[in-house]
Structure formats: structure tokens, C-alpha cells
Amino acid sequence: MSAAPKNFRPDESFYAFTVKRPVSILMVVLAVVVFGWVSYRRLALTLMPNMNYPTLTVRTGYPGTAPEEMETVVSRPLEQQLGIIPKLASLSSISKAGQSDVILEFQWKTDMNLVAQDVREKIDRLRLPDGTERPLLLHYDPSLDPILRLGLAGPQSLYELRYLAENEIKRKIESLPGVAAIQIKGGLEEQFLVALDEGKLSNLKLDITQIGLRLQAGNVNSPGGNLREGQTEYLIRTLNEFRTLEEIAGLIIARQNNVDIRLSDVATITRFHKDRDIITRVNGRESVEIEIYKEADANVVAVAETVRAAIFGSKEQQAFVEAMRTNPPPAPLSAQEKLALEAKKAEDAEKLAALQKKNPAAARQAAQAAALAEASRLRDAAQATIKRREMTGFLTYQLPPNTSLELLSDQSVFISRSIEEVKSNAITGTILAVLVLYLFLRNVTQTIVIGLSIPISIVATFAPMYMAGVTLNIISLGGLALGVGMLVDNGIVVLESIFRCREEGDELLTAVVRGTQEVGMAVIASTLTTVAVFFPIVFVEGVAGQLFGDMALTVVFSLLASLATALFLIPMLASRQFGGAAAGETGAAGDGRRFSSSRYLQFAPPPAGAGRLAHAGRIIGQVIVRLGWAIAIVLAAAVKAVLAVALVVIRPLIWKWGAGERFWKRAVVWLASDGIGGVEGDRVWPGGLRVEAPAHLAAGLTLAGRWFAARRWRWIVLLAVPAVAVIGILIARRFGASATPAPGAPAAAMMALGGAAGAAKPWSAQFWAWCVAQPWWQLGLILVPAMWALVFLIVRFAAEVAFRLAGTVLQTAGLAGLQAAFGLTRALTLLTGPLLGAGLNRFEAGYQKIQGVYPRLITATLRHRGAVLGGALAAFVACWLLLVPRLGRELIPQVHQGEFNLEITLPIGTPIERTAEVAAHIDGIVRKNPEVQRTALTIGADASSTSSKESGEHTAQLTVRMKGGLQALAEAGLIDRIRAEFVDLPEVKLEVSYPALFSFRNPIEVEIRGHDLNTLKRLSREAENVLSTSVPGLVDVRSTLQTGHPEIEVIYNRDRLAEYGLSLRNVADLVRNKVQGRVATEFRKEDQMIDIVVRLREEDRFGIEELRRLIVNPGGAVAIRLSDIAELTVNEGPSEIRRVDQQRTALITANVRGEDLATVSRDIVTVMDAMEFPPGFNYAIAGQNKEMKTSLDSLLLAFGLALFLVYIVMASQFESLVQPLLIMMTVPLALIGVVVALWLGGMPLSIMVFLGLIILAGIVVNNAIVLIDYINTLRDRGLELSQAITEAGRARLRPILMTTLTTVLGLVPMALGLGEGAEIRAPMAITVIVGLTTSTLLTLVVIPTLYYQFPGRRAPTTIGADEAGVPVEAMAK
Secondary structure: OOOOOOOOOHHHOHHHHHHHOHHHHHHHHHHHHHHHHHHHHHOOEOOOOOOOOOEEEEEEEOOOOOHHHHHHHHHHHHHHHHOOOOOEEEEEEEEEOOEEEEEEEEOOOOOHHHHHHHHHHHHHHOOOOOOOOOOEEEEOOHHHOOOEEEEEEOOOOHHHHHHHHHHHHHHHHHOOOOEEEEEEEEOOOEEEEEEEOHHHHHHHOOOHHHHHHHHHHOOEEEEEEEEEEOOEEEEEEEEEOOOOHHHHHOOEEEEEOOEEEEHHHHEEEEEEEOOOOEEEEEOOEEEEEEEEEEOOOOOHHHHHHHHHHHHHOOHHHHHHHHHHHHOOOOOOOOHHHHHHHHHHHHHHHHHHHHHHHHOHHHHHHHHHHHHHHHHHHHHHHHHHHHHHHHHOOOHHHHOOOOOEEEEEEEHHHHHHHHHHHHHHHHHHHHHHHHHHHHHHHOOHHHHHHHHOHHHHHHHHHHHHHHHOOOOEOHHHHHHHHHHOOHHHHHHHHHHHHHHHHHHOOOOHHHHHHHHHHHHHHHHHHHHHHHHHOOHHHHHOOHHHHHHHHHHHHHHHHHHHHHHHHHHHHHHHHHOOOOOOOOOOOOHHHHHHHHHHOOOOOOOOOOOOOOOHHHHHHHHHHHHHHHHHHHHHHHHHHHHHHHHHHHHHHHOOOOOOOOOHHHHHHHHHHHHHOOEEOOEEHHHOOOOOOOOOHHHHHHHHHHHHHHHHHHOHHHHHHHHHHHHHHHHHHHHHHHHHOOOOOOOOOOHHHHHHOOHHHHHHOOHHHHHHHHHHHOOHHHHHHHOHHHHHHHHHHHHHHHHHHHHHHHHHHHHHHHHHHHHHHHHHHHHHHHHHHHHHHHHHHHHHHHHHHHHHHHHHHHHHHHHOHHHHHHHHHHHHHHHHHHHHHHOOEOOOOOOOOOEEEEEEEOOOOOOHHHHHHHHHHHHHHHHOOOOEEEEEEEEEOOOOOOOOOOOOOOEEEEEEEEOOOOOHHHHHHHHHHHHHHOOOOOOOEEEEEOOOOOOOOOOEEEEEEOOOHHHHHHHHHHHHHHHHHHOOOEEEEEEOOOOOOEEEEEEEOHHHHHHHOOOHHHHHHHHHHHHOOEEEEEEEEOOEEEEEEEEEOHHHOOOHHHHHOOEOOOOOOOOOEHHHHEEEEEEEOOOOEEEEOOEEEEEEEEEEOOOOHHHHHHHHHHHHHOOOOOOOOEEEEEOHHHHHHHHHHHHHHHHHHHHHHHHHHHHHHHOOOOHHHHHHOHHHHHHHHHHHHHHHHOOOEOHHHHHHHHHHHHHOHHHHHHHHHHHHHHHHOOOOHHHHHHHHHHHHHHHHHHHHHHHHHHHHHHHOOOOOOHHHHHHHHHHHHHHHHHHHHHHHHHHHHHHHHOOOOOOOOOOOHHHHOOOOOOOOO
């Protein structure tokens, strides 16, 4: 008897349509899957989420200006102007020689586009000194780093390599889809240098400024207007640009005593190069580096693949080139071979001429054969040439000999490996979760039905991800992998409820509707407890907020998709019964029923007493026989298709035959039957041998005939239209063929005009020939209307026969393969069944033991409630007070990409050539290590870099790429050996850095603030020494206030300037022009513009003595030297001046090695507090420590808000304020396990751990919901409190263990920490696994005890519920 409530009506339930509209639900699911798959194909692939760092850098260049002047005239005015911008969190500046960087840090989630516009407007209002370059606005974004770096090296000069990179490689790569920009570094940029002789300038009284102006005036290309002369209009152009160096040298710059003074008389004009800012090397060879940047929304992996194919060729192109090298094409003909070939052609021509005289017909045939052979040869040669060009059209093949283009770094490789690893983890987790389901359910059908939730939910998630702008990255895919085990939980609950209703006596459809309805609201509420923890994301700041966003959206989308699958798809599948066709059921529905009951895919169980080996052989024999039937069905279908076509062909012939009509009808019926002889279609697929196309053709012809016969005017209209068309065509032919082909025209041209005779006939004769002389035309004209319908019906008939045959072949082949797979699997199962069965039986026996012990355990805990609750409380307090303070903290785990950088720093003022020499020495030693695959060296500074690190001619960066397959320990060991190797290298400081993923700050930054530079330098050096020796775990400690930049200070004597009538500004500009030089004009070389720089020759500006001898009054009667009006002294200025919040600051940076960030920061505070700071000086710890504090504090707030929202959802569900508090006790129980696991594993707290805790808060409560909700149900049914607790624990043990194990095992592959990017995923997975496991085990013991101690009561959900005892069905998760 059914246990359904008496007033329950399935038809009135909201979920009734799950059994009424199965096709509609299936179509919706299909549409969701299709759109999800399309969205997946369109999702961008990136390593990390799109992270919007709220930082702007205002970079201003002022060449030749010392740091103190840069601070005074550039940095401070910019700080004052920009310090009032809204949402500004921090303002700092770095003043270096010739460069000022003002760094603005804003609050997170600030709209940087609006801020950038505001900053630009304020900069435009500020008036900076003359000579200052326009400030650049730089925005830091790791996703805008180059996706590919290439090194170009070869035997050519650095000029030629640079030209090759800019004019060949750059142009080809820029045109590729997805490529935004190409940046070229290194090499030599061509420049023309006009090196003036100071002595000659002085003797001739020439001014360097006037020479520059004369060069500019003599290098002109300009329009001169228009000139009209008669009917012709001329454009006037002045073409006087320099074309050669000789023209520049011959330029007249002055005339004295009727003598022309040319530029070559006072200067040497040479091809030179611009001052080198950057030198690049690849594996020790000087090279040109090419950086490739993608468009903002482009897919990194797709763009990288496209670029690599264009540079190195596709696999097919590489194979073709390799084949060419193995079997080179024949060499070009030599001169003798060409002469021999010409002689042979002449001989053949003579033979052909002789043959022409004897046998013209044979000669023509021979000539035609020769022409065809030659055409074939030329065609083959052309095709071979086209293919050769296509297969060799990549860059590395087209490079000059011995020139190499090497791939230095490729972001897409790490991204692809990381993404594939996450996908692999998700697939493995899915398989493990499904195996857990099968172990508990022991039913393949139920396992498949629930297991469908995982792929459908995952695919459905991609569509909202695409609409929300979420990319496929290791964070979003990590969220999917995290939710794999949770996606089946709702399905478990619904399916369990349906089968419980079946066990209570409900019919199938009633059980589906009632079971879904009873747990529907509970499933929704359970899902909302997990979804609710992601709402506080809006309050998470810093890097955590950027990371948490993608993961939160992904998990929410997947859980909502699994909820919809559980409430609609799973009930629909559960409502399907697999029986035979119902009485009177025909057509496709009946076929489907008969197919579902067909024995083609079924294998009978072994008969009593049959051996496993014998039955396995019997099944294999059945598989072979069924494969034979499948082949017979395919052949029979082909025969029927051929006979159907033959029947339609002979139909006109048997039309008037008396027995023809009866034969036609019988044949049509036979073709529509599902068989041929002893071969029946339903042996494989019902209806597979039906061919109904002839019947459809006959019906169509009958319908068309009736339509034509119904109205005579239809024939008249349809006859008139063709007749008018024919007359029009004849008239057109008459006027279009008036021209007679010329004599000797090709025969094809004659035929095109209707033939020689046709062209001469009048149009009336042609009409007579068509309409009278050829009476079949009249018949065709009469049958035109019927022919239209006939052609359509015949085409439809042919298509129907072809599709029927193709469908039967495909269906039969698929089913044959499916039954073969089923049969072989069944046979294999029979052979291995004892082992598998024993394993399943042992698992079931173990579970039965646990299920038998658990009620006794609950009874014992209820008797010793104080000990249980006191022990749980003591464990939590001990963990909180003893272990939590010992846990370290860090921002983000370091991700090992098999690549790291060595930052090499020499004393400021070191020329770039000396830096290159030292860096090359270090590079050579590093490359000798066996772990190193390749190195790339960059010496100097990139003006467009947004890094706050010290850079200039005295710095270099050595990128070390390790060989594949090495672990993180090998990388750490290599770094330790490198540090030890160069620890005593004089005046050289090494610092290790890694490719940026998240924060661009150093792990440790200590800011010492004060006003006096000398005191700051002393304090920073003292702090640097103390931190290096007293704080364990600190490496690469260095201060930004290093040995200052050497300066020659020129102090002018204003009295002397006034005495000589000189202007200080003019003299200073003159000195700058002579020493530094200036670009006077440009030289056009094809489409390249080359600067022409004017300055003194090297020997006149070599040192301080030459500087003293500079003439500062060109054209004066008596030469005045610089030393006569100024005092020159050599001094040492500051290396740089940093300002933080408008206060001078010395910055000490360091990396962390072997310790966590929080521990090192505490030790730094202890050491720095012991130092004595003068009044007005203090220190602060910044860097990643500051970002970590911001992120972790906001995550703590989000964790608290998540718990609050979970409580609200549960209180709404239970209509109780006490019971949700009991359920919330699972969270501290989970924290016990998490804290112990982190402490034992030595894992510090990080953003990823906190993300795991927040997700855990929404998961762990579900097990307690399962238990308490069913306890309430049993109490409502009248059970005593302790009995209700014990019975609920026994009944809900299985779903609790199922849902826990599916989630835990789904995360195990991620927690193992294997593959690329595992350092980020593993802490989060471990947190969830340990927390959920601990919480489940303790929940099964502690929560029943708490409930017994504080039973409480829910408010009645319906009027009179307490009296009637109407149960409210529980849920599992």
C-alpha cells in the first residue's frame, strides 16, 4: 500500500511535467549542452584570471638630470598635482638620473580607465621644465607580458640583425590574427653621427647650434603647390633630402672670406649607432630579442600556436622540409645540358616537319601528343612549385644561411600544461566519484543516471562563464574540479527519495513526482547553503578578490546546473520504464519500445550449474553471431534500396499493363515491411529495413495529378508561361547571333553561336523547326507543369532512399559495436567476477559492520555526553591556542614554472659594456650546469617597463630555462649553487626572481623614512647588514640607496657670466649640445628614418679636462672656456631618491627562502625595533606582507559573512533558531582537522587555504542537515528522542558517507599536487578534503550528542502539523 498522503495528487504537483514532458526536458538539456559546448570552444584560455591591478606609473624622462634635480623639478610637482585624485591609497615616487617614476596605488575595484583619464588631465595642467619628455602613463598587468620571446642570432652584423627583425620578421608576425604588437630589443639601431672638431669650430668661430640648424634647413622634401599650363596641371615638389653621406659632408655651413666652409671641413660624418640601452644574448651569443604581445581578448594558446606555425612551420611543413633535405630536388640544368635539350627539341621539330609532309594526320596527332605532354609537364612543375612555396613559407626556412631564430619563452606551454593537468584532475575525480556511487548503489543504471549530473553540469557551466567574461584558467577550472564531487549530491538525494517512495508502495510515476517534491525545497536550500558562501566576494579585496571571483562564479554556475539536473533530468530518467510496446502502439514509439525490449543488447545470465568460462565463451559466440546479423541487415538494406530504385524506373513501363498496378502495390507493401526473406530488421533495430520511399512517391504523384485536374485554367497558365519563354529565347538568339564568326574561328566558337548553319537561318525558320519540324517539343511543352512536380518528387525519392540506407548502416554499425562492447565486458566480468565480487562483497560487509556499530556508538556517546562535548571543545581550543599561532602565512604559494631570473646589479655608473662583460661571465658559468636548457641575457633597462626595481646600464637580467621533467627541488638546488658560486663576486649583487603571476611587489620590503639622504643611507646600510645576518630565511637582501651615481657638478659664476655678456641658460644648453648632442634632422633610407646627430667627437668630450676646455662663446673675438666661468667638481650623488606618501624613503628588499612570510616579517619587526632611529625617522614593512594582510583580513570578513548567510538559509529552512546553531558547530569541527593537517604538513596559511575554508563552510553543514532533518522527521512520527537520533543515524549513514566520499575522492587528484601550477591548487584541495573528512567523522558523533543536549523544536510548517504528525521529508545534501 502506498505511503503517499491521501490528499497528494501527482498531476497538480509542480514536478508533474518531469514525467509528462520527457521530450521537452531532453530537448532543453540537449540545447544547454550544445550552447555550453559552443561557449567552451569560444572561451579564452589564460593562465590566471583577468586581474585588474589598481596601479598606475607616471614616467617622465629628463635626460642628463641628476636624481635630486629630478625630485625637485619633476617628482614633487607631480606628487602635489596627483595627490588629490579620488580613491588614491598610496603615492610614491622614484627619482633616478634622467627619469622620474610616480607610482599611484588605488583602492581595489577602482575603475582604472576613469582614473587614467583623470591622471592624464592633471598631468596636462602641470608645466614641467623645458626639455622634459612628455610623461608616459603605464599600467601594470601581468596578462600583458609578452606571450612569446624569440632570440635572433647569426653571422650578420648587429645592424643587419636589427633590420631583419624590424623589416622582415616583425612585419610578417604583426599580420597574424591575435597579435597586437611586436617589440624589438637589442642589436644596433643605425644613426648618422656628425662628430665636430672643437678646435676647428673655435678657429672658424662656428656655433654647433647653427650647424644643426643648417643641416635641418638643407634636408628638405616639401610640396610647392600646383601649376596649370593649358590642359595640364603640374604638382610642384621640392626634393632636396640627403641621399648619401657624401651629400651631408658636402653641405656648405658657412662662408668666410669668399670661401665656402663645408661640413666635412670641421666634422667627420660616419655611420654610427644610437646609444645602447639594452644588449641581449642567447646562450652567450649577442642577439636581437623579439617580444610578441597578444590582443586583449585573444586566446594565448591559439595565438601562440599560430605564431609558432608562422615562424617554425607546422608539422607538415617541417616534415616536407626534412624530406627535401633527405631527397633534395634535382639541380638546375647545366649549360651543356641546356644545349643538348635545345638540340633535341630542334631535332624533334625537324622530324615533325618531315612527318607533316608525308602524313599530315599523323603529324597532327604527334603534335597534339607532344603539346599535351608539355602541358602536363608544365602543370606538374607549377603545382610542385606552388606546393614548395606553400610548404616552405615559414620564417625560419626563409632566414639567411646560418641565421637562427630561437624560442626563449612561451607562456602557452605552461598554460596548456596547467590547464590539461586541471582537466585530468577533474576527469580522474569524476571517475573516482562514479566508482564510489557504484560501490554504494551496486546498480549500473542508477549510477549512470546520477553520474550524468557531472558532465551535463560541467558543460552547462561554460555558457554562463562565457557570458560573465570568465576565462578558462587554472582558478576557474580548479573551481570546476573542486565541485566535481559535489555535483552528484543533489542527484543522490532525489534518486534516493524516489526509490524510497517506490519501496513504500507508490507506482513509478507517482513515486517520481512525490519523491522529487518531498526533497525539492530541501535540495534547493542545501544548494543555497553552498552558493551563499560566495556572496561575500564583494567584500574581498586585494589579489584574493581577483582570484576568488572566477572560482566563485564557476562553482555557483556548476552547482545551479547540477540542481536543475537533479530536479528535472534525473526524475525524467527515473520515470522511464523499459518494457515492450504497449498494445496498439505503432510507429516510432512502438519501435522504441520493441528496441528497448530487444535481446540484441541483452545477454542471458548463466544457467544453473554452468561454468563461468563456458558461459563467457557462449557470450563471445553470441557477439560473433550478432555481428553476422548486423552485416546481413546492412546487405539486405542495400538490396532493398536497389530494388526500390528499379521499381520506380520500370513504373512507366508497366503503367498500362493490366497486372502492373497490382504488382506495384504489392511491391510497395513488401518494401515497406521490416524484413527480406529470413532477415528481419528488429533483430538489430526495429524498422531498419523499411523502405517507404516508393509509397511516398506514389502518394505525391497522385496528389499532384489531382491538383492539376481540379482546375483547367491552371494548365492554361502553366502552358502559356513556357511558350512565352521559348518565343523570348528565340528572339534573343535571333538578335544575339547576328554577327557571323570570322573565318578561321575555332569550332567551339561556331558551336557557341549555334553552328554555321544555325547562325544564317532567319528566326521564323528556327521557330518553324522547333515547333513544327520537331513535334516532340510540343509534347514536352504540354508536360512542363507535370515535369516540375515530377522532378521534385523524384529528387525527394532519391534523397529518402539514400538517407534510409545511410541511417540503417550507421545505426546497425553503432549497435553492433555497442553489443560487442557489452558482450566482451560481460565475458571479462565473468572471468574476473570472483575477484571483483569478492572486493564488492568485502566492501559491503565492511559497511554493514560500520552500520551495525554506529547505532551502538551513538548510544554510548549519548550516555557520555559531557566527555564527548568536552573533548571536542578541548580539541578546538587546543588547536586555536597552540597550533594556529604556529602556522605561517604567505600571500600565494610560489609557482615553479621551470624558469627563473637572476637580477644582476653592479655599482651605479657602470657602463653598459662593463655590465655586459660581467653578465656574460655569469651566463657562461650558469650554462655549464646540467639542469640548464637555455639562457637569455638582457643588459640595460627597458624604458617601457613598469617594474619598480632598480634598472639602468648597470643592471642585467639572466633568464634561466631548465630542462623539462625536473622537479621544484632541482630548481631550488640549482639556485642555491648559483648563489654560492657568485657570493664573493666583487661589486656584484645577485637577486632571484620568478615570472610574475600575481603581485609585482617583492616578498619583503622594509621602508625607512626620513628627510636627510645621508642619514637614510646610513640607516639603510645598517638595516641591510642586520637583516642579512639576524633574520633566518632572508636572501638577496639589498638596499635601493647604493653607491651614488658619479656626477660632474658645474657651478657657474654669475659675475663672470655677466662680465662676458653670457646667458647662463644659453651656456648650459650649449654645453649639453656639445656633450650629449642633439638630433638635427633625419635621413630617409627607403621607408626607414635615421637620425642625424650632431655633437663633439669623442676625444673632445672624453673626460673632465676636455669638458673644462669647451668653448662657450662661439663667434667671440676671444675664446672663453668653460673653466673660465664655472667650477667643475666630481661628486657622488644619490643612486635614486624614493618618496612614499611625500616623504623620502630608503627601501630594503629581500626574498624569502625556507620560511613563511609571516614568520620572517615578525623576525624583521623584532630586529628593526632594536635599531636606534633619530627623531623624524621610522620604518614600515610593505611589499607582499602588506598585500597579504589586506587579502587575509578581507577573507576573514568574508568567512564570517559566509557563516552568517549559511545560518540564515538554514534558519529559514528549519524554522528554528537553535537547530541551525547546532548545525553550525560542524564548522569548528572541520577547522580542527584543517589546522592539524596544515601544522603537520608545514603548510602556511595563504589565500588559497582561506578560499578552501570559505568553500568548506558551505559544504560541511550539509551532513549535519541530513542528520538533524531526519531526526526531526522521526520525532514528528512519534519516536522518542534517543530512538529518533539512533534510527536517523543508521538511516542517513549511507547518504552521508556517499556524498562525503564523492566530494573527497573528486578532490584527491588535485590534492596530490602533481603537474604544472599544482602549488596553487593543492592547498585549497587539501583544506577541503581534511576539513570535510574531519567534520563528517566528528559530525556523526558530536552532532547527535549536541542535539540530545539541546533538542529544541521547530515551528510547525503547516496548521495542525503537530497534531496530524505530517512529516517534512529530509534531504541528504
